[in-house]
Amino acid sequence: MKIKVRCSCGEGKCPEWAVVELQGVVETQPAFQNRLHNLQIGVLCRPSSQETYTFTVGYHELTGTKVPLKKPMLVLKKIKPASYEGDNGDGENGSGSAGVEMEVIGIIRHKILFKTRPKALISGPPQPVAKGKLSTPTSL
């Protein structure tokens, strides 16, 4: 089977996506568990002209930097032909994969990487309703 990888971006015009990467996971308070959509996670701030950033999640602050990726990363989207829209099984390996195509919809060249432990803020930011809880990996 042959799956075409399409790209409508044209030379050098792939829309660039942004990535914010942090260690561990962001947990949502139970009250908001089922209504993540449009929920704020935190505030990203660039305090100076350097590529240093802070990310404030609930009562915690992370410090990180914007780093160029060693190799670019493409964002691909799997496109099912209209007639297979209905089957939502494991389409990739299923028999309904005929006519599937991939499309390049973006490229990632940088990420803002937060690899430090979060620092607790002594007095929290005003009214963080979606107080994010940051848990760090157990290895830390």
Place this chain on the structure above:
Amino acid sequence: MEVETELENMKDREGGAELVLNLQPSSSISIGYHSSFGPHDDLILLELDEKLLPDFLHERVTLRGQPNEDAVLCTTSKTYAVKFVGNSNSVFLIPPLDLFPSCGSTQEYEETSSKDLKVASIIKVAPGNMELVEVAPKLDKLKLLLSQNPYNFGDSSEMEGIEGDDRTDANLYRWEDLVDRIQASDMELRSGLNAIFAVEINGYWRTLDENYKDGILNMLLHNSVLNDWSLNSLYEDEVVAVLVADGYPSEIARHCLRMFGSKVNEGVGPSCWRLDERCVCLHFARRILGAGKMKLEAFMDEWVNKVPSGMHATFDMLEGEILSEKQGIETWIHAFSVSSLPSTPAERFSLLFHKKPKWEWKDLHPYVRDLKVPGLSSDALLLKYTRRTQPTLDAEPIFTAR
């Protein structure tokens, strides 16, 4: 509350990747979940070398594989395995605004976010990404597919009448069918077809049945005697015309020249071919050994007899084609052709050591020199799959299984 203006405000506050990437010094933005945040399994990240980017931008890339195979990615000339690399970090993906416009209720923002900040929204948390590793094309299956229904005398006579028998269409493959089934780039597939001397006949890629191949070669040699042609300068038009008169289709006649010879004059004047001594001699050696193992002397006698006059069969032509064993004072040989062996190193070495536990370098070399693994030298291959022993400094090294 003036709901209208708040909604207007909301529109103004939306931003996408641009907002994050171009964040100005001494400014802040809010990061939130997109209104259509979710697993989005149809979005895949693929890490790749900068040099492969143009292939993607110009749509020269395909994914290939049957449902039961691991997919490979092919450019026009190379094949790559696609591997998933997990990431335990949280990787938040923020698309450009126009790609995923926010929709639905803006209520939550109003409740939860810092009102004066612009918002960039996360569409998905990526569990990892795919990466590409260059691999050798998987061409063994090609040989297998085309050997199911080789071109033979039946096919040849059928071509005269339009009335074809449906039966013969079974296990025949067009270019597109092969691309569907073989995990190799277009260029690798073409050279794979060349390597097994496949020919496109009536839209199908075929190899020739051994008896059929023997028939047409003998017919060519026979005609060269009759017409007093030199085997070093065979004019294509003349040869093809005579073979067609003898009942062979013209594309097969042309193919016969390609299989057993090489063009002498590239591009100038009428095409002229020279038969390749080794190719022709090997063909007869294979025919003779097709019956089973033989005493070396008996074989050589028969072989020298069989090859056309003007050609000289020499033992070194049989490198990578036969194995010999001593039984007392006699040497016996049998056919063992490198072209019949698998092309993946692990399978190749396992088969070789199954055939014979100990190999001297001069015997082993013809059976491994064609192995190619991207990023691995032939020495590294030997190191990986064999154990080398050398009893004394001036002794021949012996290779055994690892």
